[in-house]
Amino acid sequence: MNQPEILFVGTKGYVVAFSKRDGTQLWKTWLGGGMAIAGDKFVTLLADGERVYAHTYGKLFCLDAQTGQPLWTNDLPGLGYDLATLAVDGASSPSVPLVDRRRESEARQAAAGSDVT
Numbered sequence: 001m002n003q004p005e006i007l008f009v010g011t012k013g014y015v016v017a018f019s020k021r022d023g024t025q026l027w028k029t030w031l032g033g034g035m036a037i038a039g040d041k042f043v044t045l046l047a048d049g050e051r052v053y054a055h056t057y058g059k060l061f062c063l064d065a066q067t068g069q070p071l072w073t074n075d076l077p078g079l080g081y082d083l084a085t086l087a088v089d090g091a092s093s094p095s096v097p098l099v100d101r102r103r104e105s106e107a108r109q110a111a112a113g114s115d116v117t
Contacts, residue, residue, distance in 0.1 A: 006065060008052055010043025015054050015063060027068035031056050046086035055084040 006026065007018045017026040031043065031054060044055040047065060054061045058081035060074040 006047075008045050008047055008065075010045040010054055010056070012041045013043065013056055015043060015045065015052060015061075015068065017052075017065070017068060029063055029068035029070065031059070031061055042083055044084050044086055046088060048088045053086050053088070055086060057081060060084075 005020050007020050009016045009018065013031050014028055015031065016028045018024065019026060042056060046053045050065050051071065052063045052065050054063065058076055058079065060076055062071045062073070063069065064071055
């Protein structure tokens with residue numbers, strides 16, 4: 001199965017791959033973890049061809065997109081346990097643009113509401 005046919009979900013310290021065609025679970029990988037101060041269990045994902053990059057519990061992971069096998073990890077020493085944004089060659093994770101668009105929309109709505117007399 002080609003990577004574009006796979007949907008990746010990051011949740012509760014796992015990365016799970018599903019078939020886009022029928023929703024069948026293809027693989028599930030536990031990223032490990034422990035007690036996090038912030039960003040507990042939240043998984044940031046970025047799929048880039050044959051690899052899936054994930055961040056959770058203050059660690060960065062690279063997984064094989066077809067199998068979920070970890071290819072490497074980085075403990076990101078000194079950077080803590082907060083949430084992270086991932087980017088590869090100009091492609092970024094969608095969470096930041098979505099948050100920015102939501103904030104812009106809320107600001108427009110607030111401004112429109114203040115114009116009502």
